[in-house]
Amino acid sequence: MTPLYCLLLLTLLAGLAMPFGALIAYFERITPEWLETELMHGITAFGGGALLSAIALVLVPEGSAHFSTWCAAVLFLLGGLMFMWLDIFLSHKKTSMSQLVAMLSDFIPESLALGAAFALGGTNAVLLAVLIAMQNLPEGFNAFRELRSSSDYRPWSIILCFFVLALCGPVSGMIAYFWLSDWPSIVSGLMLFASGGILYAVFQDIAPQVALEKHWAPPMGAVMGFAVGLVGYMLTQ
Numbered sequence: 001m002t003p004l005y006c007l008l009l010l011t012l013l014a015g016l017a018m019p020f021g022a023l024i025a026y027f028e029r030i031t032p033e034w035l036e037t038e039l040m041h042g043i044t045a046f047g048g049g050a051l052l053s054a055i056a057l058v059l060v061p062e063g064s065a066h067f068s069t070w071c072a073a074v075l076f077l078l079g080g081l082m083f084m085w086l087d088i089f090l091s092h093k094k095t096s097m098s099q100l101v102a103m104l105s106d107f108i109p110e111s112l113a114l115g116a117a118f119a120l121g122g123t124n125a126v127l128l129a130v131l132i133a134m135q136n137l138p139e140g141f142n143a144f145r146e147l148r149s150s151s152d153y154r155p156w157s158i159i160l161c162f163f164v165l166a167l168c169g170p171v172s173g174m175i176a177y178f179w180l181s182d183w184p185s186i187v188s189g190l191m192l193f194a195s196g197g198i199l200y201a202v203f204q205d206i207a208p209q210v211a212l213e214k215h216w217a218p219p220m221g222a223v224m225g226f227a228v229g230l231v232g233y234m235l236t237q
Contacts, residue, residue, distance in 0.1 A: 004177060007118040010129035011111050011173040015166030017133040018103065021140025022159045025148075047138030048202050051106070054131040055195045059113065063191030066184055075189050079196025087204060103139040104165065106201065107132065109194035111169045115176030116187035132169075 064072040086105065110132050117125040140162055147158050180187050 003118045004174075007115055007125075007173050007177055008170045010126065011114060011169035012166065014111070014114075014129050014132040014136060015107070015169035016163070017136035018107075018140035018143070018166055019159050019162035021137040021142075022144035022162050024137075025141045025144040026155050026159065043138045043141055047135050047142075050131055050134035050138075051198050051202050054110070054128065054135065055198055058128050058131065059110075059191045059195040059198075062113075062117075063188045063195060066188040067192070072192055075192040076196040079193035079198075080200040081196075082193070083197035083200040084204075087200075103136065103143050104168065106194055106198045107136060108168055108172050109190045111172035112176040112180065113187055113191050113194070115173035116180050116184065118173070119177045119180075 060076070063075075067075065083105065110128065114125060114128050114132065117128060144155075144158055144162070147153055148155060153161075176187065
């Protein structure tokens with residue numbers, strides 16, 4: 001399979017994790033109720049662990065390769081500030097799509113990075129695709145539940161919308177593959193910028209939803225998510 005076809009397939013599969021997560025949220029019926037609640041918090045934690053592994057193992061190491069220490073730090077901080085502004089803006093608008101916007105705001109830059117990684121022959125391209133899918137699954141799950149509980153959208157309309165949004169992955173990947181691969185510093189900057197934003201999102205939106213009073217298992221989802229990323233990283237070295 002040529003790198004371009006492989007890129008299209010991997011970005012599409014990573015994107016389809018969003019509607020797949022929404023389908024799980026639609027059909028899940030777990031009893032007793034305490035087990036369902038604990039599992040939902042565990043899934044959220046798993047997504048947070050996957051996001052942290054993407055930051056620590058792929059995005060920051062590769063993103064900082066083309067910048068000095070201070071430039072890398074500034075780009076990272078700008079990403080966090082931009083996501084904070086977006087969070088404040090959505091809060092003031094009282095929109096029911098904050099989780100959806102957050103999901104796309106890290107999926108698109110990561111798909112750009114993935115497309116550039118394929119064009120440059122990076123060894124971590126497949127790992128990054130796996131990590132994107134790992135985080136999109138619980139994010140799609142949470143975004144579906146948020147939209148369903150706070151809007152009048154029908155469940156299948158939301159799922160169909162997620163299928164359409166999954167195409168953002170291949171489109172972003174192709175843009176990077178054909179145009180951004182000639183400017184690796186831009187791709188590295190996007191990686192650092194996205195890393196700062198994702199880290200903000202983890203501690204603002206994901207981590208607070210994990211803890212449950214008198215329940216200790218859900219935070220292990222974060223450990224498991226990071227561990228899966230670590231295994232994938234070590235297998236590609």
